[in-house]
Amino acid sequence: MKVRLHGTRGSLASARPETSRYGGNTSCVSVWPSGGGLIVLDAGSGVRRLRDPGNLERVDILLTHLHMDHIVGLGFFWALFRPDLEVHIWGPPSAGADLQSRIGRYMSPPLFPVRLRDLPCRLHFHDVPRGRFEVAGVEVTADLVCHPQPTLGFRLAADGGVFTYMPDHEPALASGLRFPDTPRWTSGFDLLAGADLAVHDAQYDDREYERHVGWGHSALSHTLRLANDAGVKHLVTFHHDPDHDDEFLDELYASARADGSWPFRITPGSERMAFQVGIPG
Amino acid sequence: MAQEPLELILFRQAAEAVDTPVILFDAKGDLVYYNEAAATLTGLPLEDNVAHLDVVDFVTRFRPLAEDGTEMPAGESGLAQALRHGRPVHKSHLRVHNPDGTQRYQNSTTVPLRGAGGAPVGVVQFFWTADPSDEDGDAP
Numbered sequence: 001m002k003v004r005l006h007g008t009r010g011s012l013a014s015a016r017p018e019t020s021r022y023g024g025n026t027s028c029v030s031v032w033p034s035g036g037g038l039i040v041l042d043a044g045s046g047v048r049r050l051r052d053p054g055n056l057e058r059v060d061i062l063l064t065h066l067h068m069d070h071i072v073g074l075g076f077f078w079a080l081f082r083p084d085l086e087v088h089i090w091g092p093p094s095a096g097a098d099l100q101s102r103i104g105r106y107m108s109p110p111l112f113p114v115r116l117r118d119l120p121c122r123l124h125f126h127d128v129p130r131g132r133f134e135v136a137g138v139e140v141t142a143d144l145v146c147h148p149q150p151t152l153g154f155r156l157a158a159d160g161g162v163f164t165y166m167p168d169h170e171p172a173l174a175s176g177l178r179f180p181d182t183p184r185w186t187s188g189f190d191l192l193a194g195a196d197l198a199v200h201d202a203q204y205d206d207r208e209y210e211r212h213v214g215w216g217h218s219a220l221s222h223t224l225r226l227a228n229d230a231g232v233k234h235l236v237t238f239h240h241d242p243d244h245d246d247e248f249l250d251e252l253y254a255s256a257r258a259d260g261s262w263p264f265r266i267t268p269g270s271e272r273m274a275f276q277v278g279i280p281g
Numbered sequence: 282m283a284q285e286p287l288e289l290i291l292f293r294q295a296a297e298a299v300d301t302p303v304i305l306f307d308a309k310g311d312l313v314y315y316n317e318a319a320a321t322l323t324g325l326p327l328e329d330n331v332a333h334l335d336v337v338d339f340v341t342r343f344r345p346l347a348e349d350g351t352e353m354p355a356g357e358s359g360l361a362q363a364l365r366h367g368r369p370v371h372k373s374h375l376r377v378h379n380p381d382g383t384q385r386y387q388n389s390t391t392v393p394l395r396g397a398g399g400a401p402v403g404v405v406q407f408f409w410t411a412d413p414s415d416e417d418g419d420a421p
Binding site for chain 1: 284285286288294397399400
């Protein structure tokens with residue numbers, strides 16, 4: 001399957017000349033299985049960069065959670081405005097309200113001029129089951145991860161490869177002073193274990209993390225240790241802080257590479273990047 | 282070993298931070314964690330994963346007594362009831378045995394934990410030594 005990054009910024013879009021290399025759009029990743037179809041992981045502002053191939057009958061959008069930076073692009077995504085397209089939106093379940101109602105809080109006046117019922121596509125909403133399910137011929141495993149409000153991580157297996165997407169995650173909070181803890185007691189471990197490619201939160205450096213404990217995001221050092229313990233083969237860091245410009249990120253990753261020789265590839269995620277996971281179609 | 286559900290991971294972290302005795306069982310009824318305060322009160326070893334007990338083993342270890350002084354069947358304990366029925370259970374002034382054979386009064390509140398979608402993930406029990414003269418059972 002082909003994995004493409006369309007938005008790698010966290011919390012708030014950060015479009016300015018100083019962020020043009022890594023990009024300023026918020027979280028969005030597309031997955032193109034070799035057998036056809038399209039899976040969109042989160043619909044931050046980066047979903048606007050996802051081009052319509054013109055030959056789809058169905059699109060599945062898997063939302064890790066409903067924080068604005070992960071759904072703000074929904075109202076501007078071409079798929080929702082295609083009357084010939086079936087669009088399935090998946091999100092974390094809630095005891096309080098169904099997914100359609102929760103998303104409708106954003107996509108309705110006064111926050112947005114277009115209501116869900118006005119969208120031309122054939123729209124379906126699903127609660128993500130905890131465990132395995134199949135979408136577009138891809139086996140997806142979903143589980144809750146440590147982040148405020150119910151938040152999912154996704155593990156996608158297809159074409160002989162495994163890709164894990166965990167854009168918002170604070171494993172150190174769940175483990176406290178024990179971090180890194182044993183696999184049994186580490187949030188997100190099973191989803192990451194042995195992944196060929198993992199996209200994971202790395203919003204802060206260590207100093208910043210100390211001021212943001214409990215905010216739901218990782219320091220880069222935590223992400224590196226977790227990826228190492230989980231046997232990830234290629235780590236792509238994600239959810240860059242909106243205040244981190246290109247120069248800051250260059251220095252952060254140069255330091256990380258200089259500090260330790262990790263047994264896996266490390267790529268700071270930027271828009272327009274693409275990766276092949278498993279056997280090409 | 283497979284990763285524990287996030288709910289148990291987070292409860293374990295919270296239990297670490299408090300002095301109230303707390304024990305955690307998974308949805309199958311196996312003991313997965315107890316904090317330092319619980320270890321002190323029960324005499325269980327503090328090292329992780331040493332006490333391989335299920336609910337029946339755990340309750341039997343402390344030989345709770347019914348009001349008539351006979352030993353309470355493990356199935357009538359707060360832990361077993363919460364697991365079986367999926368409802369919170371509070372027990373006041375339950376007489377239990379200490380590791381050294383002496384007895385004490387104990388209050389406990391056992392709450393079943395449900396994950397997203399309502400699936401059971403385990404039970405958490407808070408317990409503390411009760412003052413025999415405190416009829417309401419609310420004294421710490």
